[in-house]
Each structure stands twice: as structure tokens, then as C-alpha cells.
Amino acid sequence: MPNGHVTHAQKEGFHVLRYFGRVDYMLATSINRFADRMLEKGGVGGLIFDLTEAENLDSTNLGLLARIAERVQKAGGGRSVIVSTSDNINCVLRSMSFDQIFEIVTDPADFSAVSDDPIEAEPQSQEDLLNTMLDAHRKLVSLSESDRLQFQDVVACLESELHAKR
Numbered sequence: 001m002p003n004g005h006v007t008h009a010q011k012e013g014f015h016v017l018r019y020f021g022r023v024d025y026m027l028a029t030s031i032n033r034f035a036d037r038m039l040e041k042g043g044v045g046g047l048i049f050d051l052t053e054a055e056n057l058d059s060t061n062l063g064l065l066a067r068i069a070e071r072v073q074k075a076g077g078g079r080s081v082i083v084s085t086s087d088n089i090n091c092v093l094r095s096m097s098f099d100q101i102f103e104i105v106t107d108p109a110d111f112s113a114v115s116d117d118p119i120e121a122e123p124q125s126q127e128d129l130l131n132t133m134l135d136a137h138r139k140l141v142s143l144s145e146s147d148r149l150q151f152q153d154v155v156a157c158l159e160s161e162l163h164a165k166r
Contacts, residue, residue, distance in 0.1 A: 004054070006031055007116035008038075013045030018116060020053045025060035029124040029132045035068045044077045051084040052108045059151065062092075063136030066101060066143065083108050097144040127165060134158040 004021030015038060017031075038044060049065055051057070057065075069080035081103045084090050093104055124132075137155050141148045 004056075006119045008034065008119055009116045013043055014048065015044055015046070016048045016050055016116075017119075018050040018053065019057065019061075022056045023054060023061050024056075024058045025129070025133055027119075027121060028060045028064050028136060029128050030119055030122045031061070031064060032068075032132050032135075033122060034119045035071065039071055039075055042075070044072050044075060046078045047072045047080040049080065049082045049102075050108070051082060051086065051089055054084070054086070054089065057089070059140060059154070060133045060136045062096060062098075063138075063140040063151075064132070066098070067136060067139045069102060070139070079103055081105055096140065096147055101143070127162070130158055130162050130165070134162065 004019065004023035004027065006020070006023060006027060007018045009016045009018070047069060049069075065080075065082070072080055079102065082093060082098065083105045084093065085106055085108060090104065090106065093099065093102075098104065134155065137151050137158060140151045141155055
């Protein structure tokens with residue numbers, strides 16, 4: 001079981017994904033599948049990523065945040081929000097140009113009246129995991145030139161590994 005976990009809450013068309021602990025790539029496919037189901041149901045008015053309890057998100061999950069936010073906006077939802085009180089996480093978010101695609105809030109809103117349901121880790125194949133990681137890193141590469149330089153080798157490596165599996 002991974003060190004971190006993610007929960008979901010919904011109220012009046014707004015969805016809150018709360019991240020706890022160290023959320024790494026092993027949860028990314030489950031989070032991505034959850035987002036697929038959420039968007040298939042429709043009616044997503046907005047999305048809030050609550051990172052106030054997160055210790056760390058790896059690059060796969062950062063790219064996944066950006067991909068999900070883009071998909072929500074294309075589906076008619078508003079600009080997604082990231083809530084984070086961590087100076088370290090906020091520094092990473094700004095360095096990766098997330099402030100251009102998200103509203104970043106450093107004063108957390110109170111969501112205590114909304115109950116959370118865990119996003120359960122789902123079985124995944126190695127290919128599912130590689131595809132999720134590749135899509136997330138491709139999104140990061142598209143955010144800025146510095147992100148492209150930082151993650152282009154990761155994308156090439158993942159593409160090569162996927163190609164070798166086929």
C-alpha cells in the first residue's frame with residue numbers, strides 16, 4: 001500500500017480531491033481512472049485539489065493534476081484551484097508554471113462539512129501505469145520551456161519502454 005492516499009468529496013457540482021502524505025506514481029492510474037468516471041458522469045462545475053495534507057507529489061501526479069484540470073475546463077468546468085499551505089510545494093508549483101493554469105490558494109477553505117470517500121488503488125497493468133506516466137509527463141512538457149527541458153528525457157524513456165513492450 002502506498003504511503004499517501006487521495007480522497008474525493010463533492011458538493012453542488014464542485015469536486016474536491018484531497019491529497020495526503022507522499023502521493024507517488026503508483027496511485028496515478030487509479031486517480032486518472034477516477035477522473036475519467038467523474039467526467040463521464042458530467043456536471044463537474046469545478047475542481048479543487050487540496051494539497052494541505054500532502055507531503056510530496058511526484059512529477060507523474062503533478063502532470064496528472066494539470067491533465068485533469070485541462071479536461072475539466074474543456075468539459076465546461078471553471079479554472080481548477082489548488083489549495084496548498086506548504087511553501088515547498090508552492091515553490092514547485094510556481095516553478096512549473098502551475099500558477100498560469102490553476103488558481104493557487106494558500107489560505108485553505110473549510111471543507112469539513114463535506115465527507116470524503118477514498119479513491120481506492122485499482123489493479124493496473126505495467127502498460128496502464130506506463131501510459132498514465134507518459135500522458136502526465138507529456139502534459140508537463142507542454143507547460144513551459146523549462147518543463148520541456150526538465151521532462152523531455154523522461155518522456156523519451158517512457159515512450160521507448162512502451163514501444164519495447166509492444
